[in-house]
Amino acid sequence: MKKVRGHGYVRASLLAVALFGAALSSACGKDKPAAPAETPIAPVPVSQIPGHEQIGEDTALKESPRLVPQEAYMRTYLQLFGGLAPADVQKRIKLGSATLFDTWNDYLSALGLPDYRLDLPRAAQTSSLMLATFERLGVALCDKAVERDLRAGAGAAANRPVFAFDLPSVEPDLAAFTTRFDSLHRTFLGYPAALAGTSRTARFYTLYTNAVAAHAAPGAAKSAFTASEAGWASVCYGLVRHPEFHLY
Amino acid sequence: MTRTDRRTFLKVLGSGMLAATATSMPVFRALAQAPPTGDEFFILIHAAGGWDVTLSLDPRNERKGIVDPASTDNTDTSNLRRWVDVPLDADTQSFALVRPAGSNLVFGPAIGDMGDMADRMTLFNGLAMNTVSHPDGTAFAVSGRHLAGGHPAASSVDAMLANEYGTSQLFPVVSVQYPSSFVGSGLDPRAVPLRVGSIDNIAKSLLRSAQYDTKADRDAVTVMLAEEARELAARSYFPETMNGMALQLGSLRRLLDDSLSSLFSASALAAAQPTLGPKDASGKPRKYQGAAATNAAFAVEAMKRNIVRCVSFTFGGFDTHNGNYKFQAETQQEAFDVLASLVRALDASPHPTKTGARLSDHTHILVVSDFCRTPQINLAGGRDHYPNGSAIVVSPRFKTNMVYGKTDADQLLPDDAGAFTDGVRPVSPPDLLATFVSAFGTDPRKYLRDGEVVKEVLVG
Numbered sequence: 001m002k003k004v005r006g007h008g009y010v011r012a013s014l015l016a017v018a019l020f021g022a023a024l025s026s027a028c029g030k031d032k033p034a035a036p037a038e039t040p041i042a043p044v045p046v047s048q049i050p051g052h053e054q055i056g057e058d059t060a061l062k063e064s065p066r067l068v069p070q071e072a073y074m075r076t077y078l079q080l081f082g083g084l085a086p087a088d089v090q091k092r093i094k095l096g097s098a099t100l101f102d103t104w105n106d107y108l109s110a111l112g113l114p115d116y117r118l119d120l121p122r123a124a125q126t127s128s129l130m131l132a133t134f135e136r137l138g139v140a141l142c143d144k145a146v147e148r149d150l151r152a153g154a155g156a157a158a159n160r161p162v163f164a165f166d167l168p169s170v171e172p173d174l175a176a177f178t179t180r181f182d183s184l185h186r187t188f189l190g191y192p193a194a195l196a197g198t199s200r201t202a203r204f205y206t207l208y209t210n211a212v213a214a215h216a217a218p219g220a221a222k223s224a225f226t227a228s229e230a231g232w233a234s235v236c237y238g239l240v241r242h243p244e245f246h247l248y
Numbered sequence: 249m250t251r252t253d254r255r256t257f258l259k260v261l262g263s264g265m266l267a268a269t270a271t272s273m274p275v276f277r278a279l280a281q282a283p284p285t286g287d288e289f290f291i292l293i294h295a296a297g298g299w300d301v302t303l304s305l306d307p308r309n310e311r312k313g314i315v316d317p318a319s320t321d322n323t324d325t326s327n328l329r330r331w332v333d334v335p336l337d338a339d340t341q342s343f344a345l346v347r348p349a350g351s352n353l354v355f356g357p358a359i360g361d362m363g364d365m366a367d368r369m370t371l372f373n374g375l376a377m378n379t380v381s382h383p384d385g386t387a388f389a390v391s392g393r394h395l396a397g398g399h400p401a402a403s404s405v406d407a408m409l410a411n412e413y414g415t416s417q418l419f420p421v422v423s424v425q426y427p428s429s430f431v432g433s434g435l436d437p438r439a440v441p442l443r444v445g446s447i448d449n450i451a452k453s454l455l456r457s458a459q460y461d462t463k464a465d466r467d468a469v470t471v472m473l474a475e476e477a478r479e480l481a482a483r484s485y486f487p488e489t490m491n492g493m494a495l496q497l498g499s500l501r502r503l504l505d506d507s508l509s510s511l512f513s514a515s516a517l518a519a520a521q522p523t524l525g526p527k528d529a530s531g532k533p534r535k536y537q538g539a540a541a542t543n544a545a546f547a548v549e550a551m552k553r554n555i556v557r558c559v560s561f562t563f564g565g566f567d568t569h570n571g572n573y574k575f576q577a578e579t580q581q582e583a584f585d586v587l588a589s590l591v592r593a594l595d596a597s598p599h600p601t602k603t604g605a606r607l608s609d610h611t612h613i614l615v616v617s618d619f620c621r622t623p624q625i626n627l628a629g630g631r632d633h634y635p636n637g638s639a640i641v642v643s644p645r646f647k648t649n650m651v652y653g654k655t656d657a658d659q660l661l662p663d664d665a666g667a668f669t670d671g672v673r674p675v676s677p678p679d680l681l682a683t684f685v686s687a688f689g690t691d692p693r694k695y696l697r698d699g700e701v702v703k704e705v706l707v708g
């Protein structure tokens with residue numbers, strides 16, 4: 001008896017729900033208003049969105065910077081020289097400047113590459129001699145890049161491996177320098193100069209202006225570079241020898 | 249009565265912990281210490297391959313136990329100046345022991361010119377090497393620790409001494425094929441051994457062209473990069489690497505400031521030190537140790553200029569498993585001749601900072617090897633690896649004309665040398681290294697896990 005009455009309650013409830021749903025559906029269908037015209041949302045910088053004033057990104061290194069395997073920056077040097085083979089790079093550097101470079105083999109040991117014939121292991125830390133070798137290689141690379149990229153007949157700026165810009169007609173102010181420096185910074189260090197945590201752009205601008213002034217001064221040492229070229233070469237030296245170029 | 253509340257207590261605790269943490273960082277520690285102003289110099293030599301001590305430092309000229317002595321059957325004696333025949337078998341000759349006049353030391357015929365310098369030497373015989381593997385024995389001999397997973401577990405003695413006394417030098421340590429290791433975060437980054445295959449390699453890296461830029465241009469870049477490195481270090485959670493690079497950039501300016509190219513040229517070194525050139529004093533070309541002689545010449549010249557604290561290099565050619573054993577004695581003779589020439593060159597050179605002193609009065613030489621060679625001759629006519637070793641110290645801080653440690657007569661194995669805190673036992677490489685570094689006032693425990701100072705070999 002109880003069981004029959006229970007079934008009757010369930011059946012009655014389901015019926016009531018079904019009728020209410022049908023009535024609601026019918027009412028909505030009849031009185032549906034026209035969709036309002038969508039208002040475009042104006043884009044705003046992320047920092048203006050409430051709660052996004054600061055991006056919660058932890059940029060701290062999670063372990064001590066390490067020396068990049070020597071093969072990595074050797075390959076980078078070759079790439080920056082225009083993607084040539086090592087012997088061709090050697091030939092190109094020595095062309096017209098016999099004392100700028102010796103042979104790659106002369107530097108391998110000082111760069112910390114292992115020598116399995118002598119049982120010398122790979123260097124895991126930098127040393128003063130390694131830094132001296134970075135300077136020797138970096139100077140050769142940059143000097144030849146200035147000659148190739150910044151002189152007449154260098155071709156379209158965008159296609160140049162290192163200096164992907166033309167020299168300004170007058171000495172650049174900080175703003176003009178920043179654009180060009182940013183291009184070099186991305187080439188050598190792989191990210192925009194504005195993101196460098198240090199006062200890097202200002203520091204390099206000072207380096208540039210000092211080098212230009214030194215080379216333009218009366219009685220300055222004879223150089224194959226103009227003052228402006230010497231300035232950009234100095235910037236290039238600074239980037240190719242930068243701690244962030246060799247450590248990561 | 250003053251009452252410390254919880255907030256004040258936590259503040260004091262926090263600042264104390266911060267200070268303790270900061271000062272325990274290696275670079276802070278390194279920078280906080282006054283720059284060492286040592287006048288001592290160090291030359292560390294590794295006899296690579298494992299030398300046969302029965303020919304020189306722990307001589308055997310009789311058949312006893314398992315010992316097969318060097319004889320005219322297995323050794324080319326034609327170029328050995330100190331070989332004097334002594335009958336061994338019916339048709340075979342061994343050698344007469346070399347007993348320098350007025351000395352307690354006894355040598356074999358391969359001792360060369362060092363046989364005349366017993367009064368300058370301290371010998372360690374019967375070193376318990378506990379290994380017959382080249383890499384392991386090498387690491388154990390120079391660092392006092394066996395390899396861990398194939399890697400050095402401690403810094404080598406040249407890096408220890410460079411860290412202790414050499415960080416203010418232009419080159420704290422120049423390591424030419426020496427098995428140098430720089431292990432641990434507690435060392436000054438400037439003491440990283442400058443490991444090169446040959447001295448000539450360094451010269452090429454120091455050359456600069458004046459065609460495009462000037463020294464002032466390059467210096468300006470170096471100064472700026474040092475600033476960048478310091479600024480990056482200040483922002484880094486791990487500042488040691490960047491701070492180290494800043495210090496090395498500072499050294500780089502000095503490195504390129506001085507005109508050092510002649511110091512890194514073999515021909516210039518041979519001209520400066522004729523007895524340490526590719527030819528010996530009699531004009532005969534060196535067959536085995538020409539590169540070592542150049543490295544020794546570099547050590548003398550660099551120390552005269554006070555630009556280096558340690559020079560470490562190798563004597564090669566001792567791994568003689570087969571027929572090449574015939575020349576082991578000659579190879580050793582040449583090595584000991586170079587060592588004697590080095591000591592004489594140091595005698596003849598003025599100390600760069602101590603007026604009236606000779607360089608040798610403040611230069612300390614340690615020669616070690618991976619291990620020694622078997623007392624028995626193998627079927628190929630050579631000798632294999634054996635877990636015993638000998639070492640030579642030439643230092644004014646050590647008692648000379650003496651030998652510490654011994655081997656047993658029948659098997660050439662390390663015998664008890666004396667009483668240590670863990671009982672009577674043979675001397676071992678950690679003991680030798682602890683004694684060596686302690687001779688200059690360094691606490692050996694700073695660098696060496698094991699080893700005890702053997703006071704009886706030290707002067708004073």
